[in-house]
Structure formats: structure tokens, C-alpha cells
Amino acid sequence: MPLDALFSPRGVAVVGASNRELTIGYRIIENLLDFGYTGPIHPVNPKGGEIRGLTAYPSILDVPEPVDLAHIVIKNTYVPACIEDCAKKGVKAVIVNTAGFREIGEQGETLERQLVAVAKKTGIRVFGPNCQGVINTDPAVRAYCNFTFTRPTAGHISIVAQSGGVGEVIHQRITELGVGVRQYASNGNACDVSIPEIIEHYGHDDETKVIVVHIESLPAPQAFLDIVTDVARRKPVLAMKVGRTAEGAKAVSSHTGGLMKQDTAIELIFEKAGVVSFRNMEDLCQSAIGFACQPAPSGNRVGMIANTGGPAIIATDELVERGMVMPPLSEQTAAALRDKLYPEASINNPVDVLATAGPEHFAAAIDALLGDDDIDAIFLNFVTPFFVDTLGVAREIAAANRRSSKPIIATVMTEKQGWAETLKVIRDGGVPTYDMPETGAKVLASMAHYAAMQRRPAEKPAAFPDVDGGTAKSIIETAITRKKTRDGAANAARGAKKPGDMDPAFLSAEEGYRLLACYGIPAAPCKAAINVDECLAAADEIGYPVVLKVDAETIVHKTDAGGVVLDLRDGNALRREAERMARQFADASPRFLVQKQLTDDGIEVIVGAKAAEGLGHIIMFGLGGIYVEVLKDVSFKLAPVTASEAAEMIDSLQASALFRGIRGRPGVDTAALAEIIQRVSQMLADNPAIRELDINPIFAFPSGAKAADVRVMV
């Protein structure tokens, strides 16, 4: 595998090794030795001599044996030349622990570009700079190429973290919880070896059963999406993106842009890739343990067993709030339980076996639930009473787990010193134990969520054959060319030598409606007009009542500016308003749009889109009109969207009950809306030049739906 030299090096050098204990150059050597690295370690220090009993060489070129991996812990400005030497020596990868690169500004950026250039030229891989390093607990390797303090046991969770601090906290917590780690990486500035590459590496490592990811940003979102989609099909990827509330979201002029949160794109990538997303580290760590120990449930139906009621109520609250269900027990299961539990036991779901229940009662209850086809997972709430053979109970739980194909999650509430052996037997039996019922419940729900994502059908976006892609392209190109010409003229007028970055161009309303027509998106009939008389002629053709809109690229918020008048019922009214607008907007050389007034009984919705950097488009569906801004009842997906994703977007709104029809009001044609969403998706895929799009409102009727306004920025 491409990153084997990094994670399983057959020899490690430390350039900048030191005898001073509180330096990174000493610490890495100490860590490699203490953790029992199975290959040779070569300190490199200009003074030579010995470091922790190992011969130090003046230069990497002096090392007599082959070296796969070199740590670089020398002054930032010396790093590029050092990497060249490493490449000359045949080193395959370097970990640049040294800081002082991109993070310090321009000078550091220049240096970092040099590292990338050396990597490109020589083929050596650069990990970092400004990073911790990697750890591999594989007994055949035992590489602790890192200056941190956590000493993991070998296990099945692999971690990659952008921030070293956060990576260390996650690593430390998982280790403290008594669960083993397979590989660890924190790659700091990530100038060459990237997080997606590391995830891919973990994906191919058979001993990695769960991958834990922390990111602060996604520089190459499409690569992340492609790689992680593939990995997440094979094993659970749990991820946390931080920096949710950071300010400085750019001002955007469209609704769709304004309604997107900082993290919408990344959350959508996680969702599309099948990544389980977390909002806090504790839940992430605890869930990693669940995934590492147990299979994901094949559904969301939980059978619960408790020996005291209170914690079971808490676990039930948490499970149900996270979409799990607690089905009633089948008659057969209930009969089996009545037979074997105390007569006072509660034969429901949760099963309360009573505080006095012993090993045989727990065994009977677990077996009954394992045998119930309506139950996908078992949740145990076990408080350890002093008068019960808790060790015996633990042995039964472990034994049941060995014969179970359903996941078993246990909340064990106890005094950990006194009941250490009980806890150990359950854990050694492969059942994860949690201190709190809420924690276990969150973990099981996240496992069910992963399993549900795994079950999503493979589905391709629809390709509507009736679209006129050629005309659409030429409409957009015309708008871009017009803008370029105008900008060019403006630049020439003020004597600018070269054109600046181009501002966005807007399609005229008439172009916007033609674009919709190209993609078969129904809209209220409308006609363009250049003066009052043409307005009247257009209205005669369309039929009153009509809406009159001014159409000029420079007027963005037409309604606010008085450029939209609804419900004009006759020629007099239309003439009056058209004349007013002609006067009012004289400076903007206005054209007009006359549009059929739609009846009032439709529900207004919005379909919008926004280009996401490096990632195509994000598409939005929501309640439209004035409610879009106030109620923010909207849903997003990464384009292209499939038929089921379009349906999901509609169903996930708070307002979806309105679409289904309530209180005698008819519902709306959600199939027509879903088709519009998919047709917009196809338009976006064909036309990457579209930067923002708002079709708002679309009037949704009991049969059909019609766009009443459209705004396209290219």
C-alpha cells in the first residue's frame, strides 16, 4: 500500500535527534524504544555520538542501513534541503514535526511550497509539517513515530486527526476507556499526505474495524467524498468536523446561500459518503468502542433488559429520541420470560428482571430477546446489587454474546473497584460497557444509523431525455459574454490595463424562464416586453389577471424596490403600473415581464442551489415566499440528487404535513415537486457555471406545480 513506508517502516531515522530530555528529538527516540519498535532506529545529529545507546550519524546519508521513514526535527529553513538528502538516501517518507510553515504566514508558506516541490520531484512522501506523526500498534511493527504520551494497547480503532491536540484527546480517551487502538495519525498542515489518503490506508488495513476522523476543514472535498464513500461501504467511518460556529460566513445575495450554515457542505458530504457524524468527542469515542466490539444492528428495534426501572426509563428516552423503537414483545417471547423470571418481573419491553435477578434470569431474558425476530439489538441496564452473583451474571452476558449475531450493548452501573472483575468479564466477553444509560443509548443509535446508511439502495440520478441542454448552455454563455463585454467597456472607460476578477452575472428574468423551459420545469406563462404597449399585448395573449415585473440585471430585490405588482386585473391597471415603472426605473433601461397571475390556493415552496467550492452544487428545497427566511424550514442535499433523495428532501420539512394535506385542505403534488428538484439537479450537473439559483416561489397545487419567479447567477 502507498503509505506502508509511513505506517510500517522497516527502519526509522530521527534527523535532529537530541540527548536533551525535554526535546522532541529525544522524545521520539524514547517513544520508539519504549513502545518496542521492531525495526532499527537511527538518530541523526551533526555531533554524532550516542543517543539512548544508539549510534548517532552526522547526516541521513551516513546511515549504513536502509531507512523507510525519517522524522525531521530541525529548524524550518533547513527542512527542504534535508528532505532532498532523505530522498537521495532512499527514504520513502518523512514526518516533518518542525513548525514554522504555512501557519506563520507568507514566509512559512513559501517554505511549505518548497517541501511540496521536493516531494513532487523526488517521489518522497511528506507527512506534516507542523505535526505529531503516526503510531502503529501492529505487533510486527510497534512504530511510535510521535512525540505524544498516550500508550495504546493494540486494538481495532484507527484514528486520524487534523489537530494534534484533538487527536491526542481522542486517543487518550479511547485508551483510558480500556479499548485498543490500531493506528493513529495527526498530519498538521497536511501539505502532501492527506487525510483522505490516510482514511484509504485504514480502509485497506484488515485489523482496522472502525475509523475515527477529526477535521477542521476539507481542502479537497470531492476526493474526500470519493475515497470515503468507498471506505465507508466496508467499515464504519466516524467523523467530527469542528468550527461550526466560526463567524465570517460570506454575505450572499440568494436565499439558498443565506440559509446554508457554515458546515452544511461538510455535513452533506458525510451523509452522502455514509459517514457517521458526531458533534462531540465523548460521543465519538464511546461510539467507536461500540463499533469496535459489536456488529451494527440490522434494524432500529431494541429489546431492553433492566434490573432496576429508573435507568431503563432514561435509556428509553434517549433511544426513542434518536429514532429507535422498543417494540412490544411477541407472545412467544413473553411466554418464555414468564416461565423463567420471577413472578413479579415485568414482562414488557423493557423487561424488568428485578434487582434480585441472578445469572439464570439474565441468561433467560437475553436468550428470549435474541430469539425474538422483532428485535434487532439488545440493550442491558445492569446495576450491580451486593446481594446478587454479579460475576455469574457477567459470565452469562459474555456467553450470550458469543452465540449472538445481534449487537449487545450494556450499561453497567457499579462501583468500579469493587466490581472490577464483573466489568472485566463482560468486556472481555466482547460486550462494551457504559457507565450511563444515555451513553449506551447514543452509541446504539449511532450504530443503527450507520447500518441504515449501509442499507441505502444504490440509485442513479434520473436523466430526463426531454431536456434541451444546448439552448440552456447558449443562454448561460450569452449572459456571461454580455457581462464580459460590459465589464470590458467599463474597464476601458476608466483606463484599467487588465480585467479584474469578474463579478457574477445575472440572467435576465426572460432568460431565466427560458432556462427553466429547457429543463422542462413548469412555470407560470410569461412574456417579455420592452415597453408599455408590448406589456398590454403580452397580457392580452396570456390572459388577465397578470403580474408585472421589471426586468433589469441591476435591480436585485425587485419586490422591495416596487418592481413587482401582483394581480393586475385589466388593461388600465396594467398600463398605469407599467408607466410608473418605466419612469421609476428609467436609469436601469428596464425591460418588463408580464406573467400569468397564479391562483392563491397553492403552497409556496422554493428550490434553490449554490455552487460548493470543489464539489458541484448544493441543492435546497423549502417552504417558500416570506416564510423561507423567517422559518428556515429547508433541507439540503449534495447534487446530483436521486428520486429517493428528492422525496426525502420534501418529507424532511416540518411543513411536510401541509404537503400531505391537513384539516380538509388538499395536499399538493409532491411527485411534481420531486421531479422539479431532479430536473434542477440535472440542470446543475450540465451547467457548472451556475453559481446560485433561486426558484422562489414555486406554487405547488393539488395537481402540478409552477414556478413564479427565478433568479440565476452565473
Add this chain to the structure above:
Amino acid sequence: MPLDALFSPRGVAVVGASNRELTIGYRIIENLLDFGYTGPIHPVNPKGGEIRGLTAYPSILDVPEPVDLAHIVIKNTYVPACIEDCAKKGVKAVIVNTAGFREIGEQGETLERQLVAVAKKTGIRVFGPNCQGVINTDPAVRAYCNFTFTRPTAGHISIVAQSGGVGEVIHQRITELGVGVRQYASNGNACDVSIPEIIEHYGHDDETKVIVVHIESLPAPQAFLDIVTDVARRKPVLAMKVGRTAEGAKAVSSHTGGLMKQDTAIELIFEKAGVVSFRNMEDLCQSAIGFACQPAPSGNRVGMIANTGGPAIIATDELVERGMVMPPLSEQTAAALRDKLYPEASINNPVDVLATAGPEHFAAAIDALLGDDDIDAIFLNFVTPFFVDTLGVAREIAAANRRSSKPIIATVMTEKQGWAETLKVIRDGGVPTYDMPETGAKVLASMAHYAAMQRRPAEKPAAFPDVDGGTAKSIIETAITRKKTRDGAANAARGAKKPGDMDPAFLSAEEGYRLLACYGIPAAPCKAAINVDECLAAADEIGYPVVLKVDAETIVHKTDAGGVVLDLRDGNALRREAERMARQFADASPRFLVQKQLTDDGIEVIVGAKAAEGLGHIIMFGLGGIYVEVLKDVSFKLAPVTASEAAEMIDSLQASALFRGIRGRPGVDTAALAEIIQRVSQMLADNPAIRELDINPIFAFPSGAKAADVRVMV
């Protein structure tokens, strides 16, 4: 204090003491001895002899010394007589650990009523039955009157839990986190000594600094509200109510009832009482520790210090999402920091002192933030690098805390064995340390929330002098009498001997509008009519356009049934609809209501109310019309509501931006809405017979607001 005999007994007997180790009768004696109870312990067992070296007496009456408190661990049916004996002996309180009472059904309920009867008759206090007991760590007492396993150190957190299992988990977790507990109680069936009484007891205990409460139900909500409001003024009360998702919420016919969740009433009680409410035990325990160690912040402005960036981002996310702010540093603070930190340090909020920062840097940063008047609390993110004098940093943190009046919360991310001394120095210095930045952030936010509740001004509900309470009462009494008469006639007709529970009665629409008028609540002009001609006359008086509504108590969902027609513009239209309704609803002996059609440009809102058992009313405000059901954009308060609470109800809606006016649309008269809410509140206070009330819609205009429909159930 009334519960002193329970928590600080001068002698404890255990009736049902046993020499068999795995019994509760043995365990309690063992716990009392091991924990070092300072008073005499008297085992009571019919066989006499010795138990753990103590003389056992055949009966409580044989104990030679005074006994304040007796555990009762004998068969359930013997318990009432035993309590009589205890009372005879002069015992002041009993803890009935024995189960088999209310929780087992009818037979147990009868037994439990006997316990209450003995308590009433003799004045002895009964704690339980079916309970764990109490613990008091006061060095002068050391009473472990409980059969559980947690061995607390003496501290300042007192716990009361309805469920013994949950209480034990909380107690165990707080102890495991290394923080001391003052008193503990879990009172099971709570037949006599109640949770509010125990909270009151903790409130008067000077060494209790934080009170932690777990409840599953609130049998006496008003007593809880009264007592806890008083206690929460003096010290933080942190509470968790479980059973949020339990099914079986009663079907209710009003919007207001239908929109209330299972726990709305209890959450409102917590809010009104100033209780900090939690949704999971871990957050509850961690926050208790924060409250026990630190003062609450005087505002929500946080200054953060970190020695690595990643965890600071996570803490910032969590703090900001919970309503905290991170103000920019004042120029003076920034200057002080530039002076004393490394040149590469980041002089912002968060301050990044860098991983290499030592004790002097941390001290300087903390002092600078302590001295900044724009900062209310300090949040430290400290990852312990191996190359830093972390013990020195810890000493500076502890020293700063001693001179600080602002709270300091620390996230210390470390390997706990290796850095045990560092952690200990910080904790011993009174600064709580958390493993994860999210945890510390949640704790600090909950402390700020408590402080904000403490700062709420004392404010009385408005008393509008212009109301006509007498007429209102008679309207309601008339409706009740009419219903009684009708039910009586119906019962007589089918030969029923005695009247059943009375079904609710509805006010007629006309009565409803009169009731609104009595309380000065503006409504669209309307007139009652009994036939088509009266309808026409009423419309002539009111002026077209009008709304016609059928008015019959038996037709609840008038609109769905076709009993409401809007926007009738002339007499012909009105006559046609009135005649249709007269035919359609002939069976219901319909009357009619003719009402002025309000213009369409108001925003529809709802004001509703529902009687809460034992607690007056809950009042609701929300977006009205069809949106009330679909969007559920509503807010609730316990009546009576003050002017600021009414304003808060309006402001807390998602739709509040709509009320303020957006995109050129005018806002609405929120003062008028707030007045309506308060007038409804006064109506409810005056008329406890009102069971449910919906004023829906109320049209809110730029100036004023008018009710357009009202439904009152009494």
C-alpha cells in the same frame, strides 16, 4: 429542622437486622459501622443475640436508649404495626426499605395507605417505602442509612433521587469524579416524606452548596414550585426529569393541549422556579461539580486561554451554541498579553499561549483576563506537553483562582496517571477540571444560565382594572349549569342512578366572544343570530364583507364540517350560505354568528391555555391558522405571566422576525399581543374552571390585534 431526625439521627435502629451477609438487614448495619456512624446502632431481631458485635433486641420497644431513626426491613404486611411500635418507642422517623407497596398494585396500595395513616396519627415521619434511604457525610454524624455501595467523601453536593437506581448512578459518578457529597436521599414510593421537603431541608443546610434532583413525576407540582423557588434563590438546584417520551399522552381536542409535550408542565415549573434543567445524567453530574467549586458568572462573556488550537475551537463551538459570547479583548488586555507572552502567541479570544508556554505565561494570561471588565468567566484549555513545567502551570492556575472572583473552568487534557500531581494541584486549588472541552463548556453555560435566572427581576403580573369579572363568572357558570342540566336529563332518560363524571362543556361562540369582551380582549365585531333573517340584519349592522359561522356546542371542528364561510360580500351570498347551514346542521339546532371579515394582511397568531393538574394553567402563544399545527412554532409559560414573560413568549418564536417586519412588510403590534396574553392570563387566574382555551386565529396588525375565533372548554 423537621427532617433532622432523618438526616442527623442521634440513634439508629434496624428492625429486621440479620446476620446473613447478603441481606439488606445486615448490609445497613455494616454500612453504618464502616462509614463510622457517630451514634449508637441497635439491631432489632426477634431472635436477639449479636449482629456484627452489637446487641440485638427482640423488639424496638426493648431498645434501652433513645432512637431517632429506625430502618424497617421486615415483611411488607408487618410494617404498619412495626411503625406503631416505633412511634410508641419515641422514634421520630422510619425508613421503610421493604418493598411490596403501591408498586405491586391494589393490595400494596392498601398497605401503603396504612403507613400514611399511622404517620398522620402518631406524627412519626415515614421515608419510603420501597426505598434505599439516606446518607449524611457530616463528620459529626456520618450516617450511612442505606444499603448501597458508594462511599462518598464529605463535600458540598446534596442529592435527592426518586429512583434508587438513578440516584446511585449519580452518586457513584460524582464520587468517581473525585468530588465530595454532603447528603443523599432516595425515597422510593415517597408516601410521606416528599422530594420538595428534602430539597427544603438541603436548602437550610449551610454545607450544601448545590442540590441535585432526579424525578420521574411530580405529584404535588404547586408545593414543588413554591418550595423550590425559594431554595433556588439561595443555591443552585439542578434537576433532571425522566420519562420524556413515554407514550399515552391523552388525546386532547384543543390545539394548545395537542401541542404540549409530556413534560411541558414540569419544564415550565423548573423554569419558573429557577431550576437548572438537564437532559442527561453525565451533564448533570459534571455541572454539579462546577457549581460546587466555583461561583456562577455574572454574565455570559467568556475569555478563553489555550495552549493548542483544536480543543479551543471545540469549546468555542459548544459555548457559542449555548448562548455564551467570546468578546474581543480590550486594547489594554491585548497590550498586557503582548508584553508577557511569546511573540508568536495569538492575542485574541481565545488566547493561544502556544504549546511551549510555561507557568509565567499562563499566569499572565489568566491575570489579564481576570482584569478585563468585559469578561465574566475564564475557560482554560490545557493540554499537558511533556516539555513544559505542567506542575508549575497548575500552581499558577490554583493561585489565580484564589485571588479571582470570576469562575475559572479548566479542561485538562492529559494522561491521568503520569500527570496525576498536576491534576491534583489544579483541583485542590478549587478549579474543576474536565477531560473534554465540550464538557467544560456545557458546565460553564449551565452556570451562566443559572446566574441569568437569578438576575430575573421580581415582577408581578399586571392586573387590568377594566375587566368585568362578575359577568365572566356568570357566563362560565351558565355554561356549566346548562351542561349539568342536559347531562341530568340524559341520565334520567337512560335511567342512570347517579351522575357520572361530567364531560367538559363548551361555551357557545357568542358566550366566548362575550367572555373576551369582559377581559378587554379585542375581537372582530360579531353578532349572534338564530335564523337567516337575523343573519342578514346582523350583517347590515356590522357591514360587509362578513364571515358566517355555525354556532352549536356539538360541532367542534366547524371549519372541517363546512360550518365556516369567509368573505361573504353581499346579502345574496350570505343568505345562500345561511340557508345551506340551516339545512345541513338542522339536527344540531344551530345558531349562527355573523362576524366582520378582517382584512387579509394581518398575521394569524394563537393564544391558548390548558389547565395543568394541581397547577393553574399553562398558557401558549404561537403562529396561528393552519401553521399552528404544522410548524408547531409555539411557546409556553405557566400562568400567571408577567409583562416580560409575555414579551419573551412572542420573541422566542421562530416567526418573531415576521412580527418585527421583514423585506418591506410591516411588522405587527407586539405590544397589543403581549397585552392580550396578559389579559388571558388574568382571565385564567380569575376562572380556574376554564379547562382549555383557544383564541385562534388572532389577526395581528401593524396597529392592534383582533381575535377572529374563540373556543372555551370549562
